[in-house]
Amino acid sequence: MQAPVATMGVRHPRPQVAVIDIGGEVTSHCEEVLMGAYEDASTAGTKGIVLNFEGLDYMNSGGIGMLVTLLVRANRNKQKLAACGLTPHYQQIFQLTRLDEAITLHDDEAAAVAAL
Amino acid sequence: MNVHDESNWASKVERLEVSDELADAGFNIAGKRLAGAQQGFGKLWQRRYSIDLGTGITPEQLVADWKQRFPTYWPDGATFHVALTGLKPGTVSPIAIASGAPGLTVSTGILVLYMDDTSFTFMCPEGHMFAGWITFGAEEGPSGSTVADVKILIRTSDPVYEMGWPVMKRKEDIFWSATLVNLAKDHGVTGVPVEQTTSCVDRKRLWHNWTNVRHNSGMRSAWHTATTPFRAVRA
Numbered sequence: 001m002q003a004p005v006a007t008m009g010v011r012h013p014r015p016q017v018a019v020i021d022i023g024g025e026v027t028s029h030c031e032e033v034l035m036g037a038y039e040d041a042s043t044a045g046t047k048g049i050v051l052n053f054e055g056l057d058y059m060n061s062g063g064i065g066m067l068v069t070l071l072v073r074a075n076r077n078k079q080k081l082a083a084c085g086l087t088p089h090y091q092q093i094f095q096l097t098r099l100d101e102a103i104t105l106h107d108d109e110a111a112a113v114a115a116l
Numbered sequence: 117m118n119v120h121d122e123s124n125w126a127s128k129v130e131r132l133e134v135s136d137e138l139a140d141a142g143f144n145i146a147g148k149r150l151a152g153a154q155q156g157f158g159k160l161w162q163r164r165y166s167i168d169l170g171t172g173i174t175p176e177q178l179v180a181d182w183k184q185r186f187p188t189y190w191p192d193g194a195t196f197h198v199a200l201t202g203l204k205p206g207t208v209s210p211i212a213i214a215s216g217a218p219g220l221t222v223s224t225g226i227l228v229l230y231m232d233d234t235s236f237t238f239m240c241p242e243g244h245m246f247a248g249w250i251t252f253g254a255e256e257g258p259s260g261s262t263v264a265d266v267k268i269l270i271r272t273s274d275p276v277y278e279m280g281w282p283v284m285k286r287k288e289d290i291f292w293s294a295t296l297v298n299l300a301k302d303h304g305v306t307g308v309p310v311e312q313t314t315s316c317v318d319r320k321r322l323w324h325n326w327t328n329v330r331h332n333s334g335m336r337s338a339w340h341t342a343t344t345p346f347r348a349v350r351a
Contacts, residue, residue: 028267058121060124060230060232060235061229061230061235061237061249061251062235062251062267064249065162065249065251065267065269068152068153068154068160068269068317069162069269069317071154072160072317072318075318075320076318076320089121089122089125092125092127092128093125095128096125096126096127096128096129096150096229097150097152097229097239097249098149098150098151098152098154098155099152099154101154101155102154
């Protein structure tokens, strides 16, 4: 069986804030690519990171676990995490798993960037 | 989006509801909220137990059977209650675990958070020993054989359980290894070792969650047991 493919792109829309564009299938198999993107996003002085899920095709429970690991790393570096671009279904998953209590959800990227 | 995706997940719930048929077993989880790793207290651990079942069964076949007969693979000393409707996303299942103290069984439970063809995930409620997720799955190993595994991402829920972690960790090792050995044996595989890996993802304890102790399933089970005669008289 082929491992799911996830894509992660990193942008810096303003100083101290990075956006990770997450696309494809987010499962535990894409830990390396997500953590690599996090490293790219965490340049000196990055205080907030937006996870933009507009390109997300699919996420399973392994993907949720991976986001928890990412959250721990961000907390350790005193960075805030925000998310945008989630469909109503995945917004509900964030609420169900109570990830939304640690990663704030926003309607769009501009709102997420502004909140950090 | 994958059209099958939504049905893989449980629907959003604020508080757990236990079906009437399991109400007695689920007294300690009815009305509780779910607790992810960030709602727990202790250090965050990622653990994996795995066993190689060879090429006689595919991951899909194995997981289908594991879902169907999940309670039968548990070792003695613990009971997993399943409603007649079986395990599916959103199912709330009470669990009873022998505490080691005479006459005391700890009552807790899980919610089935996610299910697909090769994995299924449980999430813990408030009061459970752990806050987080446990995923049961199977995948094809490098040699083409089917590898079954149990992946755990958890913190202990409160300071009392955190103090007991060294003992609980050992019990977890025994419990999940025995579960995988039972699963393998039922599929004709014996004498294969269970591999274990453990890593500490976060050494920091979440002290702001110390008040979780009010939900502690062990203490609440002890109180429930002690007050059983009085409830019987009132009834």
